[in-house]
Amino acid sequence: MSRYFTEDHEWIELDGEIATVGITDYAQSQLGDIVFVEVPEDGKEVAKGDDAAVVESVKAASDVYAPVSGTVVEGNAALEGEPALVNSDPEGDGWFFKMTLSDTSELDSLMNESAYAEFVSKL
């Protein structure tokens, strides 16, 4: 399994056919207290870069983009009752949605963990 990152601070991890998507620890720390997350419905088709979810902190609303193209198979229902999971465990239990990929080669354009760490260090 390997994890990929976007310049917009989403992460995606492919496990077999299914990929899990969330926002990074850096993103949650910038947003502050998360009070609401809107995840996409099952079956929603997304193209790379489409708005796929909305995350709201006390002060602002932010869009979360699909890091690659594919079909959503599950939104994280736990976030409805406990949006703060995104603050406490952004790269684990605070995931946003799972999807199947229509073109796995799109992953090649994303950053790996060390490239993302370097990207963030320059922000």
Place this chain on the structure above:
Amino acid sequence: MTDTSDTTTGKPDFVEELMLLPLDAWHRARGGRMVPFAGYEMPVQYEGIMAEHQWVRESAGLFDVSHMGQLLLSGENLDAELEKLIPADVAGVAVGQQKYSLLLAENGGILDDLMFSRWPGGIYMVVNGACKWDDIAHLREHLPDAIEINHMDEHALLALQGPKAFDALNRHVTGEYPLDALVFMKGGKFEIGGVPVYISRSGYTGEDGFEISIPADQAAKVADLLCGEPEVKPIGLGARDSLRLEADLPLYGHDLDPETTPIMATLNFAVASKRRRAEANFPGAERILHERENGPIQRRVGLIVEGRQPVREGALVLDDQGNEVGRVTSGGFAPTVQKPIAMAYVPTAMAQIGTRVTLSQRGKIHHGEVVAMPFVPHNYVRQGASK
């Protein structure tokens, strides 16, 4: 991921070099995250908006509001001249008293909201940071040359707010009379750690608290003394915004603007003086008094929004046919209320408490209800009230 709205930082109309607060280094040393606001780099948060908000409601928070404009007006006939620009009973304000008022345009629209007090030598006024240059220009244009306008830009302004603000501040204050002689909307000259300060018992959080004007070069000393008290933590602009929203305190540039009159904004107390109403010689008096008598077309209301998703500034209020009939001017998740709340302008017919409203934000429909404000009761220490 990208921001689609931001209710606390706003966007400057012009991009110029940002100014630094007198306490800029002090904020950075304490982990304040600095963002552009009103032309300054200002701390939006330290440990997190939710925790800071809660801390102010339960203990005491120190806010740096040095971006606001502090003016000292003096000169002959000042009261009468100032009354031509604001609707307050300036002449009736004694030394040490403070009042909220509004700088009004010719048509009764609001150019800024402000606090003023009488000092022995004149009228001290605090205006919004984002408006201060326009306000100074407006005052200079409309006041006679004989009236001096001193922009006290060598002064910082700190706000200590919360139920334990008095206890923390009282340990450091000396003056001609004890601090508890100050009740809500009273002010006077004191010293904190030997630094001469002007303190008024006021603020913009709904809690008991104080605003403290300090020579800028000694602001860090005072801030250190106050934050050395166990009750006090530095608090950012983010929590200031959520606190004032819960307390029914409108924010200029959001809930108030030149299209808004005091009556539309439900600031009727700003035109409460019988004498001023009888004289009807403040800007826009005819329109404002007509609205006061007959009701405005639209007015500001408080909303509780169903569900967990905040509805923010710019969201539309819709009628049964889906037409836009109003607009949200401030909104967010209220940490004390634990629900999304908002301020909106709606037609007066929809302003009754209990009215259900339909809201539209980024293509999504939300439902809410008009509720009484403030969302969280005020905690002011008023004259004559027992502690």
